[in-house]
Amino acid sequence: MRNRRPDAPTIKTPAEMDAMRAAGRLARSVLAAMGRMIAPGVTTLELEAEAQRLTAAAGARGAFYQYRVGAKVYPYYLCTSVNDCVVHGFPAERPLAEGDIISIDYGCELNGFIGDTAWTWPVGEVSETAQHLLRVTREALYVGIEAAQAGRRGFDIGRAVQNHCESNGCGVVRALVGHGIGRRMHEPPQVPNYAAPETVRDRLRPGMTICIEPMVTAGDWRVYEPEDRWDVLTVDGSLAAHFEHCIAIGEDGPEILTLPEEI
Numbered sequence: 001m002r003n004r005r006p007d008a009p010t011i012k013t014p015a016e017m018d019a020m021r022a023a024g025r026l027a028r029s030v031l032a033a034m035g036r037m038i039a040p041g042v043t044t045l046e047l048e049a050e051a052q053r054l055t056a057a058a059g060a061r062g063a064f065y066q067y068r069v070g071a072k073v074y075p076y077y078l079c080t081s082v083n084d085c086v087v088h089g090f091p092a093e094r095p096l097a098e099g100d101i102i103s104i105d106y107g108c109e110l111n112g113f114i115g116d117t118a119w120t121w122p123v124g125e126v127s128e129t130a131q132h133l134l135r136v137t138r139e140a141l142y143v144g145i146e147a148a149q150a151g152r153r154g155f156d157i158g159r160a161v162q163n164h165c166e167s168n169g170c171g172v173v174r175a176l177v178g179h180g181i182g183r184r185m186h187e188p189p190q191v192p193n194y195a196a197p198e199t200v201r202d203r204l205r206p207g208m209t210i211c212i213e214p215m216v217t218a219g220d221w222r223v224y225e226p227e228d229r230w231d232v233l234t235v236d237g238s239l240a241a242h243f244e245h246c247i248a249i250g251e252d253g254p255e256i257l258t259l260p261e262e263i
């Protein structure tokens with residue numbers, strides 16, 4: 001989501017948490033199916049068609065489909081972001097090519113609750129730069145999750161992610177952030193991937209559900225959004241990666257809702 005300050009977060013009841021787990025598992029299973037399809041020559045429109053089929057078969061709806069931001073309406077179930085596209089890439093007819101990397105972000109609504117998850121895959125053999133970026137960004141996801149302890153702050157998550165990425169020579173996107181989630185796709189609080197001063201007072205409480213989603217570049221951290229489009233691109237054309245889990249803040253530590261962890 002775009003970096004804006006929200007209202008107060010919601011605390012989920014045990015029944016609502018069970019519903020969040022179910023939505024998270026479905027989102028992850030659809031995303032895993034997308035990962036199994038990725039290969040040179042496959043188009044992202046083929047991935048989109050399969051995501052639509054699996055969503056309907058589960059009795060759910062695509063949470064991104066018809067999502068509105070101002071006058072813009074998102075027309076697909078998936079965001080398929082290739083190479084220098086950070087997020088919100090449209091499925092298209094261009095086949096994936098050997099050496100590409102592709103980030104797929106998918107969300108679903110099941111029984112009134114949202115699951116949201118993203119992963120970045122190599123397409124065939126990729127460069128050492130791409131391999132490094134994928135490794136660092138994936139590690140940053142789990143560094144951020146480990147920092148998401150009850151009583152700590154959103155600031156602690158962002159600082160942990162930023163320190164890990166920058167110490168490994170990667171850039172952390174500031175214009176896009178993680179978020180709370182529940183009955184709506186984007187709920188409070190915002191969860192930046194950097195040490196944002198405005199998050200110092202954002203205490204994490206048991207029952208909160210949030211999405212941690214490092215969006216990381218192999219070069220300059222700055223990004224731009226072409227006018228009247230959804231896709232967000234790196235300013236220098238460098239590769240970008242995106243990994244995301246939904247988690248619940250618990251008394252005994254964070255719980256990943258979008259299981260399985262690895263796909």
